[in-house]
Amino acid sequence: MIWAGVAYDNSGNVIEDLERHRAVPVDHKRPMRIIRNGPRPTHNQPAAPAPKRHIVLGRPLRPTETIGA
Known part of the structure; x- marks a missing residue:
């Protein structure tokens, strides 16, 4: 557990040296280069347009009641 940075x-x-208690050592390798x-x-x-979507509900929603309106 780490609490307030301790x-x-x-x-x-x-625990003085938290690295000793790691289950898996931290991998400090450089990130992989992308070669195309x-x-x-x-x-x-142009990008393809987003598909048309609609929400399907099990039953219609009742109107909400606003207090003091």
Whole structure:
């Protein structure tokens, strides 16, 4: 558990080196480079329009009552 920036174990003792208690070591590798071998995609075409959507309810909603209106 970490509380106020201080790590504690199950018995309530302060953990000095939290890295020692990790189940899986942290991977500090650099991120993978993206290598594109094919032709670059062209962005001059407009994006496809979003599909028309509607909400299907089990039964119609009752009108809401406003207080003091």
